[in-house]
Amino acid sequence: xxxxxxxxxxxxxxxxxxxxxxxxxxxxxxxxxxxxxxxxxxxxxxxxxxxxxxxxxxxxxxxxxxxxxxxxxxxxxxxxxxxxxxxxxxxxxxxxxxxxxxxxxxxxxxxxxxxxxxxxxxxxxxxxxxxxxxxxxxxxxxxxxxxxxxxxxxxxxxxxxxxxxxxxxxxxxxxxxxxxxxxxxxxxxxxxxxxxxxxxxxxxxxxxxxxxxxxxxxxxxxxxxxxxxxxxxxxxxxxxxxxxxxxxxxxxxxxxxxxxxxxxxxxxxxxxxxxxxxxxxxxxxxxxxxxxxxxxxxxxxxxxxxxxxxxxxxxxxxxxxxxxxxxxxxxxxxxxxxxxxxxxxxxxxxxxxxxxxxxxxxxxxxxxxxxxxxxxxxxxxxxxxxxxxxxxxxxxxxxxxxxxxxxxxxxxxxxxxxxxxxxxxxxxxxxxxxxxxxxxxxxxxxxxxxxxxxxxxxxxxxxxxxxxxxxxxxxxxxxxxxxxxxxxxxxxxxxxxxxxxxxxxxxxxxxxxxxxxxxxxxxxxxxxxxxxxxxxxxxxxxxxxxxxxxxxxxxxxxxxxxxxxxxxxxxxxxxxxxxxxxxxxxxxxxxxxxxxxxxxxxxxxxxxxxxxxxxxxxxxxxxxxxxxxxxxxxxxxxxxxxxxxxxxxxxxxxxxxxxxxxxxxxx
Amino acid sequence: xxxxxxxxxxxxxxxxxxxxxxxxxxxxxxxxxxxxxxxxxxxxxxxxxxxxxxxxxxxxxxxxxxxxxxxxxxxxxxxxxxxxxxxxxxxxxxxxxxxxxxxxxxxxxxxxxxxxxxxxxxxxxxxxxxxxxxxxxxxxxxxxxxxxxxxxxxxxxxxxxxxxxxxxxxxxxxxxxxxxxxxxxxxxxxxxxxxxxxxxxxxxxxxxxxxxxxxxxxxxxxxxxxxxxxxxxxxxxxxxxxxxxxxxxxxxxxxxxxxxxxxxxxxxxxxxxxxxxxxxxxxxxxxxxxxxxxxxxxxxxxxxxxxxxxxxxxxxxxxxxxxxxxx
Numbered sequence: 001x002x003x004x005x006x007x008x009x010x011x012x013x014x015x016x017x018x019x020x021x022x023x024x025x026x027x028x029x030x031x032x033x034x035x036x037x038x039x040x041x042x043x044x045x046x047x048x049x050x051x052x053x054x055x056x057x058x059x060x061x062x063x064x065x066x067x068x069x070x071x072x073x074x075x076x077x078x079x080x081x082x083x084x085x086x087x088x089x090x091x092x093x094x095x096x097x098x099x100x101x102x103x104x105x106x107x108x109x110x111x112x113x114x115x116x117x118x119x120x121x122x123x124x125x126x127x128x129x130x131x132x133x134x135x136x137x138x139x140x141x142x143x144x145x146x147x148x149x150x151x152x153x154x155x156x157x158x159x160x161x162x163x164x165x166x167x168x169x170x171x172x173x174x175x176x177x178x179x180x181x182x183x184x185x186x187x188x189x190x191x192x193x194x195x196x197x198x199x200x201x202x203x204x205x206x207x208x209x210x211x212x213x214x215x216x217x218x219x220x221x222x223x224x225x226x227x228x229x230x231x232x233x234x235x236x237x238x239x240x241x242x243x244x245x246x247x248x249x250x251x252x253x254x255x256x257x258x259x260x261x262x263x264x265x266x267x268x269x270x271x272x273x274x275x276x277x278x279x280x281x282x283x284x285x286x287x288x289x290x291x292x293x294x295x296x297x298x299x300x301x302x303x304x305x306x307x308x309x310x311x312x313x314x315x316x317x318x319x320x321x322x323x324x325x326x327x328x329x330x331x332x333x334x335x336x337x338x339x340x341x342x343x344x345x346x347x348x349x350x351x352x353x354x355x356x357x358x359x360x361x362x363x364x365x366x367x368x369x370x371x372x373x374x375x376x377x378x379x380x381x382x383x384x385x386x387x388x389x390x391x392x393x394x395x396x397x398x399x400x401x402x403x404x405x406x407x408x409x410x411x412x413x414x415x416x417x418x419x420x421x422x423x424x425x426x427x428x429x430x431x432x433x434x435x436x437x438x439x440x441x442x443x444x445x446x447x448x449x450x451x452x453x454x455x456x457x458x459x460x461x462x463x464x465x466x467x468x469x470x471x472x473x474x475x476x477x478x479x480x481x482x483x484x485x486x487x488x489x490x491x492x493x494x495x496x497x498x499x500x501x502x503x504x505x506x507x508x509x510x511x512x513x514x515x516x517x518x519x520x521x522x523x524x525x526x527x528x529x530x531x532x533x534x535x536x537x538x539x540x541x542x543x544x545x546x547x548x549x550x551x552x553x554x555x556x557x558x559x560x561x562x563x564x565x566x567x568x569x570x571x572x573x574x575x576x577x578x579x580x581x582x583x584x585x586x587x588x589x590x591x592x593x594x595x596x597x598x599x600x601x602x603x604x605x606x607x608x609x610x611x612x613x614x615x616x617x618x619x620x621x622x623x624x625x626x627x628x629x630x631x632x633x634x635x636x637x638x639x640x641x642x643x644x645x646x647x648x649x650x651x652x653x654x655x656x657x658x659x660x661x662x663x664x665x666x667x
Numbered sequence: 668x669x670x671x672x673x674x675x676x677x678x679x680x681x682x683x684x685x686x687x688x689x690x691x692x693x694x695x696x697x698x699x700x701x702x703x704x705x706x707x708x709x710x711x712x713x714x715x716x717x718x719x720x721x722x723x724x725x726x727x728x729x730x731x732x733x734x735x736x737x738x739x740x741x742x743x744x745x746x747x748x749x750x751x752x753x754x755x756x757x758x759x760x761x762x763x764x765x766x767x768x769x770x771x772x773x774x775x776x777x778x779x780x781x782x783x784x785x786x787x788x789x790x791x792x793x794x795x796x797x798x799x800x801x802x803x804x805x806x807x808x809x810x811x812x813x814x815x816x817x818x819x820x821x822x823x824x825x826x827x828x829x830x831x832x833x834x835x836x837x838x839x840x841x842x843x844x845x846x847x848x849x850x851x852x853x854x855x856x857x858x859x860x861x862x863x864x865x866x867x868x869x870x871x872x873x874x875x876x877x878x879x880x881x882x883x884x885x886x887x888x889x890x891x892x893x894x895x896x897x898x899x900x901x902x903x904x905x906x907x908x909x910x911x912x913x914x915x916x917x918x919x920x921x922x923x924x925x926x927x928x929x930x931x932x933x934x935x936x937x938x939x940x941x942x943x944x945x946x947x948x949x950x951x952x953x954x955x956x957x958x959x960x961x962x963x964x965x966x967x968x969x970x971x972x973x974x975x976x977x978x979x980x981x982x983x984x985x986x987x988x989x990x991x992x993x994x
Binding site for chain 1: 677680681684685688689692693780805806809811812813814815816817818819821822824825877881887888889890891893894895896897898899900901902904908909912913916923924926927928930931935938939948949950953954956958962964965968969972973976986987988989992
């Protein structure tokens with residue numbers, strides 16, 4: 001029965017975080033409409049655009065008068081009969097505006113469409129073909145981009161006087177594609193190596209098919225942006241050309257209206273609205289495209305959107321971070337009930353859920369778990385570094401570090417604690433070191449922020465810490481990109497040692513390195529730790545690193561602590577089924593060779609955690625009561641575990657009840 | 668070094684493309700624009716000028732297109748742009764050089780100012796994400812970026828010159844004053860430049876604000892900014908040397924790329940204000956069908972943009988050590 005239940009629960013109940021082929025294909029396209037309606041700027045742009053579209057389609061029905069008929073008194077002011085007055089020729093300005101809409105709209109859409117098609121053709125094929133073709137097409141794109149287009153159009157128009165609508169559209173379209181092509185090219189380049197394209201290539205699909213059915217749909221919003229940008233520029237340039245008299249002076253358009261208004265000195269002669277209203281229309285139609293364009297930028301780049309939790313940080317924070325509970329001086333760090341939530345479109349997502357742990361002075365603690373279980377969020381919460389892109393907030397709990405509550409400290413108070421008392425080593429030094437400053441400059445600003453060291457002392461200290469991590473001090477004045485991956489990582493660790501802090505927080509500091517470099521760097525970290533006596537909180541998903549270097553291990557699953565205990569005990573006799581599963585998924589260095597087993601399924605979506613025990617849908621030992629209620633963290637000897645097997649003194653050997661019925665996935 | 672050479676190469680290729688376009692457009696337009704133009708001029712202009720034009724456009728010279736092209740390239744290389752019809756018999760190059768300082772002073776200074784100011788505002792508004800500045804400015808500047816330059820120019824003349832009388836309506840200086848390096852004259856020039864400068868500033872600054880804001884927001888999500896916070900640096904230090912220094916790099920490229928756009932707007936602003944710069948002269952030459960002058964001015968505009976791009980590239984090389992080392 002148990003085995004049957006286990007196979008039944010293998011199926012993941014929620015989709016994993018990685019986008020599937022189908023999702024990638026749908027891309028932004030599927031949700032685009034909903035996103036547009038939700039975005040206020042997009043909605044405003046859309047409303048304006050629809051307004052002008054209606055005017056453009058039904059001018060005859062809407063306009064009160066014949067726009068060209070010179071039948072009224074010239075130069076009339078605004079009245080109920082002529083809302084915007086009359087022209088110097090006795091025409092109704094409002095009617096001219098309404099009839100003029102059509103040409104601008106046609107130009108916007110025709111040029112937008114033509115330029116977009118050209119941009120897609122050039123940009124995507126340049127990126128997809130690569131090599132010489134790419135070189136030639138990119139060069140052509142850049143050349144057209146920087147040649148001042150408007151003067152060029154004027155030159156053309158000067159030879160081809162009074163050019164009609166068609167010529168205008170062709171010329172504007174033929175010159176206006178380059179910016180979009182450039183962006184589409186780089187976007188395609190970044191897509192080229194994606195899994196679903198590789199898959200299409202392996203399937204032997206033809207290039208054209210791949211471009212049309214695989215690449216283009218994922219770039220919907222960029223293509224839309226290209227269209228909107230080209231449409232905006234077409235409206236402005238066409239109006240400019242007509243204004244200086246290079247269009248057909250008999251055409252009905254806003255630019256031509258401005259041309260006649262200027263020629264009759266409408267502004268000086270009290271026919272102000274004749275000159276102002278066409279400009280407002282051009283600006284209005286342009287603004288519609290600009291607003292939509294800006295909104296699409298926000299939609300396709302989620303970083304530009306800001307989300308805030310509705311719930312503020314609880315007010316229970318106390319000034320200066322004083323802690324009421326007596327603190328054990330041997331404990332450098334004590335985390336109590338720490339909860340971190342992110343805002344999302346579906347409401348708050350709890351990424352760290354009531355986590356408790358403590359750290360002794362000089363202790364080495366490993367935090368392990370699969371990707372997306374909240375490890376990194378936990379680290380950034382402890383260091384008060386939450387912020388974009390991890391825009392989470394601490395919503396509950398205390399972080400008692402060296403006797404003060406970090407959660408309650410202000411940014412200014414935090415600054416004094418940072419780097420002197422604890423420092424941080426990040427996953428990839430390539431990203432964590434400022435690319436435009438030398439290593440020396442980056443050490444110097446840390447020193448200057450926290451001490452009154454002289455330039456000479458700073459230089460000496462910087463060289464000293466480089467030597468500690470076995471880097472020749474001649475590299476001090478190098479830029480990060482001039483160092484090898486291993487050296488960069490060491491340089492970052494050296495930086496973390498500048499003030500010999502009491503605690504160093506490390507977020508997978510070796511995972512960017514190859515196995516050999518990883519080993520030697522870890523050995524060095526361990527040696528430094530023993531020599532200098534700092535404590536380490538070390539996040540990784542490499543169980544073998546943890547087994548060698550850490551004193552205790554914290555296993556996280558779906559934002560919660562699954563198990564917390566002594567490394568040796570945890571590896572020899574794991575309590576939580578998830579810990580066992582993790583251990584079985586990694587090769588053991590010593591001991592008999594066993595078949596490695598992955599953990600079936602994937603971690604749950606934190607926005608919709610499964611009911612009861614969060615691991616139960618994947619757990620080989622799941623029972624009915626696992627789904628009934630969330631298990632509490634219980635103490636087993638000196639360690640802690642969150643599993644019903646250990647609740648109420650139930651021992652793992654006799655507590656296994658058969659499931660009443662085969663498990664149904666929690667939908 | 669490779670970086671600089673590559674950019675110089677790009678400069679040359681683009682210049683060559685612009686020159687070639689200049690050569691081809693009058694010859695390849697439907698109905699042979701050059702011939703049509705000549706027939707329009709017959710009897711209206713000085714025969715010498717007509718002959719100069721015939722040479723410039725390769726008419727009656729019995730040269731092949733390719734031959735004419737190389738003659739043309741040679742002339743350009745020696746700075747022979749032909750003779751202006753409007754200012755006959757003055758050489759085009761001489762006329763152009765008179766207009767250039769006005770444009771450099773007005774458009775050049777204003778553009779650089781708009782870039783610096785816009786970049787600064789964009790940086791601060793991204794840094795104070797969700798603040799007042801960030802809430803108000805982006806939507807406003809999205810809309811102003813859609814304003815036609817020339818229309819804003821018209822509007823400002825109407826409001827500040829005609830209605831309020833604060834600033835002169837048009838021109839680069841008061842025609843009654845003597846042109847000299849005197850305080851009165853310089854003051855007069857400044858007074859005449861304020862309205863056109865403000866017009867260019869208002870319409871072009873929005874683009875810089877928005878791109879810098881978006882770049883900064885992306886950069887603020889980078890690990891090195893988080894690292895700077897972890898190091899306990901002062902906020903302004905993080906904003907300048909970590910966020911700003913990195914976010915401005917793509918903006919410099921953007922600056923180069925959108926200069927053509929700014930120049931286009933500036934032409935119209937000069938036109939509306941009758942400002943005696945390159946743009947105004949350019950449109951005058953179009954109106955007078957002074958093709959030699961027009962084509963020389965088009966090349967000048969292209970070269971100006973290209974030089975500005977080189978300057979932006981130079982700034983990128985100074986600010987980004989990675990471009991210096993890239994081999």
